[in-house]
Amino acid sequence: MNPDSTPQGVVAGSIPLFAGHPSFDLLPVDALQRVIAAAWQGRGVARFLNYGDEQGSPQLIEFLVERLNRREDLDISRENLMIIGGSTGGVGMITQRLTAPGDAILVDAPSYRDALHIFRDHRLEMRAAPIDDGGIIVAELERNLVELAAKGKTPRFYYVVPNFQNPSGIVMAVERRRDVIELSRQYGFAIVEDDVYSDLRFEGALPPSFYELANGENVFRLGTFSKTLAPGLRIGWLIASEERITGFVESGLLRMGGGANPFSAAVVADYCRSGAWEKHVHWLRGQYRRRRDIALAALESCMPPRVEWTRPAGGYFIWLRLPPSAPVDALEACAKEQGVYFASGKGFFVNPEDGAHHLRLSFSFLPVAELQAGVEILGKLIARMTG
């Protein structure tokens, strides 16, 4: 979407409850300006205006390796990490290198809509297993594996947003993670862990990552600055085995173009190394927690009975289940008339009909008054439908 205007397809003055963007007022505009001005004054900026290292900014790699090892029970080296163009760049690269059209992969139901879109573009067979409050239901995942094995197929990978999942906000429980790793070893599929929200934890603790639990074996873990700094910089990172990172770094795309966005990456590296990022993330947690609380309070006061929703402990999203008499298509049509837009549940499922009574609300983007107004309008519409 063009931040100058309202999101695509949305009428001006409307309430886009779907937008999974950081709020404009939460972007550290002034701090970034200071970093850039200092870079130009202090040293040769030409270094980040030319082609960069295929692996990405060495300064940013060093910063991230140190941070990850310090904060988690990890012992990664710089050979385990590369800079990518947002977690999107990683999902694209991994999918391109690990799959061919017709290959099978495993996903959650629901799963992140735009990732499903990428997998669809790659003409993959997506096998989905439902999630509950603890993440994927392992027996259902295994049922898919057995069915695929009967057809002589091994899925290439399991794609998951393990923490504060998009769209549900759910965190996958540690036992589930262990079970999935066990299955990944048994059946020989990789795990793609799109861990973009873990820095936005409002309360409680997170389980160890798949990467940590599997000792890095056959796990691709993605991170990003899009949710905690600025999406427009398009910078993220990938952690994987040294062998995998080397393979990606030596790919034609990186040989041709050099590493991910050297200019943005240098700005991000300088920003992080100044200590500003840790402080900003800490502040952001409070900001997004407040928005989450306001959204949950609005749901509590506005939603009629039999509407259910998740209570995420972090991230950007709340996931609603509508009563049988309120299909999401009908709600979407009515809401649109009142200028309220949300993400229909149907986009988050391999089989869209599975989402026919679900929707995703984002509390990251809108001013709180609009967030409250949007929820109130939805509540009234659902009440009318369920009468």
Next chain:
Amino acid sequence: MNPDSTPQGVVAGSIPLFAGHPSFDLLPVDALQRVIAAAWQGRGVARFLNYGDEQGSPQLIEFLVERLNRREDLDISRENLMIIGGSTGGVGMITQRLTAPGDAILVDAPSYRDALHIFRDHRLEMRAAPIDDGGIIVAELERNLVELAAKGKTPRFYYVVPNFQNPSGIVMAVERRRDVIELSRQYGFAIVEDDVYSDLRFEGALPPSFYELANGENVFRLGTFSKTLAPGLRIGWLIASEERITGFVESGLLRMGGGANPFSAAVVADYCRSGAWEKHVHWLRGQYRRRRDIALAALESCMPPRVEWTRPAGGYFIWLRLPPSAPVDALEACAKEQGVYFASGKGFFVNPEDGAHHLRLSFSFLPVAELQAGVEILGKLIARMTG
């Protein structure tokens, strides 16, 4: 490569004649600083720090559409153009969307090494046809088409750097372009025109683009700011039919990540709209022409008989043919001992042995004294080998 140090695998103090980078002293560092500072002062920069339009910066699209229509016999609209992450981003995207492993494509012999690398990563069958001073030899291209047709195969596209080709510096003649378009219609393959050097024309005129000659039909034309502004910004553009652009813009990768590098793209847009780019390109042409002249003079005075080379009218590269008694592998080993590195011809061919007596020199990156010293050393080594 990391611009802080010498290119990868190269000993400090050596002469990297292979580096297809702009010279550091030709990057408009100060002008970019002014643009960025003005952006922060003049208006909300948050607009380019959030997710961007999938199609890319509207301001930059508008600028490029106007420029292309004004300078060429084109009548494209903004629906025909999208912003991409350098021409690399376009080659990757087009290859991903148009091919599946095992598909055939057509390339020149020699062709751009890193593009071949991308096609190899996609497990494509590459069919190469030799070039002469006018570009691809059409009869040889047709021979490949006939052979593929006999196997029931239609190549997906023909990839070409039409102007000041990498590695040869050759411009494809207009008749050849017309013949290739005719074949593309007859056999049903697309043309991917990686037109990254056309702004660096030192003399003479360029033929119309494939895109213009084919009225845009089944042609993907790529452009970039990497050669005429700064590679580290990672911004380029793609021109194609409205239908194709729409298809790409609606892809999962762009839905997930938003348009190419909104932050860099905004900087580039402001820089271009200030009028600075046209002046810079004009100045660059003189700078690179001077380097080309010095490189050609050095070759003239240092190379023993029976070494042949191209005399490019633009771009970054000169292509050398070595005498039979001077295979490039042996020359490479001797040159390395003296700290001189060049791009072996072998990397530019689908069948590496076809390049066993070729090498590419780049005159874009090195200070002229080093350029001259490198050519002198190569000349002596070849003289000794052919002596």
